[in-house]
Amino acid sequence: MATNQHVVMVPWLAFGHPIPFFQLSLQLARAGFKVSFVSTPGNTKRLPKVPANVATLLELVPFPLPGLDNEQLLPPGCEATVDIPSEDVQYLKIAYDLLRHPVKQFVMDQKPDWIWADVIPYWVVEIAEELHVPLAIFSVFSAASSCFFVIPTVLTGGDGRKKSPESLTSAPEWFDFPSPLAYPRFLATGVHEGFYGVNASGISDDERLAKIIQASKAVAFRTCPEYEAEYLNLFEKKSSKEEQAMISSGGSMFKRLTRLCSLGFGSECKLSKEQVQEIAYGVELSGLPFLWALREPDWAASEVDTLPCGFIERTQGRGVVCFGWAPQSEILGHPSIGGSLFHSGWGSIIETLQFGHSLVVLPLVIDQPLTARLLVHKGLAVEIERSEDGSFSRDDIAKALRLAMVSEQGEKLRSRAREAAQVFGNRDLQDTYFNTFVKYLKENGASNQ
Numbered sequence: 001m002a003t004n005q006h007v008v009m010v011p012w013l014a015f016g017h018p019i020p021f022f023q024l025s026l027q028l029a030r031a032g033f034k035v036s037f038v039s040t041p042g043n044t045k046r047l048p049k050v051p052a053n054v055a056t057l058l059e060l061v062p063f064p065l066p067g068l069d070n071e072q073l074l075p076p077g078c079e080a081t082v083d084i085p086s087e088d089v090q091y092l093k094i095a096y097d098l099l100r101h102p103v104k105q106f107v108m109d110q111k112p113d114w115i116w117a118d119v120i121p122y123w124v125v126e127i128a129e130e131l132h133v134p135l136a137i138f139s140v141f142s143a144a145s146s147c148f149f150v151i152p153t154v155l156t157g158g159d160g161r162k163k164s165p166e167s168l169t170s171a172p173e174w175f176d177f178p179s180p181l182a183y184p185r186f187l188a189t190g191v192h193e194g195f196y197g198v199n200a201s202g203i204s205d206d207e208r209l210a211k212i213i214q215a216s217k218a219v220a221f222r223t224c225p226e227y228e229a230e231y232l233n234l235f236e237k238k239s240s241k242e243e244q245a246m247i248s249s250g251g252s253m254f255k256r257l258t259r260l261c262s263l264g265f266g267s268e269c270k271l272s273k274e275q276v277q278e279i280a281y282g283v284e285l286s287g288l289p290f291l292w293a294l295r296e297p298d299w300a301a302s303e304v305d306t307l308p309c310g311f312i313e314r315t316q317g318r319g320v321v322c323f324g325w326a327p328q329s330e331i332l333g334h335p336s337i338g339g340s341l342f343h344s345g346w347g348s349i350i351e352t353l354q355f356g357h358s359l360v361v362l363p364l365v366i367d368q369p370l371t372a373r374l375l376v377h378k379g380l381a382v383e384i385e386r387s388e389d390g391s392f393s394r395d396d397i398a399k400a401l402r403l404a405m406v407s408e409q410g411e412k413l414r415s416r417a418r419e420a421a422q423v424f425g426n427r428d429l430q431d432t433y434f435n436t437f438v439k440y441l442k443e444n445g446a447s448n449q
């Protein structure tokens with residue numbers, strides 16, 4: 001059995017991806033694997049420092065993002081979705097796809113035991129096949145979201161039928177159990193276009209995912225059966241893949257629920273002026289203390305312009321707005337945080353539930369409506385009421401925050417969130433899943449072929 005196997009990690013350039021890939025890389029290095037984490041110089045600089053005790057095993061491999069000819073499709077220095085408007089992500093994919101060349105050379109030189117890829121770099125398939133390196137996919141999405149989109153025929157090597165926007169508004173026909181997963185009408189068209197639409201990169205996200213999944217020996221999910229066993233079983237039943245259930249590295253258990261609410265909307269959501277203002281008025285109306293991680297949006301001339309006039313002054317002493325990239329994981333682990341208002345990004349959900357926080361969700365893009373539906377179905381979150389056109393009101397924001405954080409009828413929600421911490425923050429459980437994952441790697445790596 002190979003010892004000190006070498007794993008090459010290839011995450012996508014959206015921060016909900018490199019962070020879990022980095023956490024997994026750290027765990028593998030601690031387990032004695034050599035890990036090469038491939039990204040761009042700007043992104044590797046934004047990751048936490050590699051601890052000294054694994055610095056010889058975990059290497060960040062920064063490949064400069066190739067320039068996109070002189071059309072300046074991407075402003076210089078933009079290396080992640082957080083740096084650009086949503087409509088420019090297609091150009092980031094073009095630049096990212098050009099990394100296939102340095103990555104192929106690296107794999108040729110290093111001869112690793114594994115390539116573990118994300119859902120976007122479909123070109124790793126050709127590299128893995130040509131250089132005979134086992135390929136697998138690490139899904140930073142939940143098993144439920146993956147089951148919703150990965151059509152069974154794709155899993156068995158057939159063509160993925162492109163679903164219609166209408167079909168996204170109900171649970172897929174291949175779900176053999178009742179499921180709340182579905183998109184509200186006001187998001188279905190946008191999500192459909194984002195996943196199935198062909199963009200400037202020349203290949204749609206669903207085709208990228210299908211190519212990688214079909215060529216992968218295994219699929220690893222950042223989750224656990226205690227939360228979504230029915231979806232993990234469905235995925236396994238519909239595919240010949242083995243799948244490893246595991247959860248991200250947990251933090252310390254959260255002991256006390258106090259009333260400070262943290263707000264964050266991930267790295268991909270670009271909130272409009274109306275949305276930011278309505279959220280601000282809602283937080284103000286709730287009367288709750290808060291900490292808001294707010295990235296300055298493109299439409300604001302300055303940080304202060306982002307918020308309603310006088311908001312900072314009126315909430316002085318009760319709330320803090322942290323502009324720019326905030327240390328979210330650390331904030332959530334702080335004993336004064338009692339709950340979170342999030343966009344329902346899977347990474348933030350895992351980070352929140354491991355501390356037993358009560359959750360208020362405002363899903364906006366990609367898989368968020370699905371992860372929100374499942375959280376509400378399991379009694380772990382309250383979702384902000386939305387109108388037909390997707391808009392929401394400050395009153396609904398305030399009502400949901402008070403229900404989740406302080407009101408009597410929210411006690412059941414809060415106690416369920418505390419119970420969820422027994423799973424999402426359970427190190428023993430995570431170690432069990434991780435050790436199963438390591439055993440699989442060692443028994444199926446290149447040197448065992």
Ligand SMILES: C[C@@H]1O[C@H](OP(=O)(O)OP(=O)(O)OC[C@H]2O[C@@H](n3ccc(=O)[nH]c3=O)[C@H](O)[C@@H]2O)[C@H](O)[C@H](O)[C@H]1O
Nearest residue numbers: 015016019140266267268325326328329345346347348
């Ligand atoms: C998986 C998928 O990738 C995307 O992730 P996105 O970045 O939006 O959100 P998270 O998954 O919460 O990931 C966000 C990650 O960025 C970290 N963070 C964010 C903001 C900040 O100021 N500081 C931080 O440290 C946060 O701690 C988390 O680890 C898609 O939306 C999708 O919905 C999600 O399921």
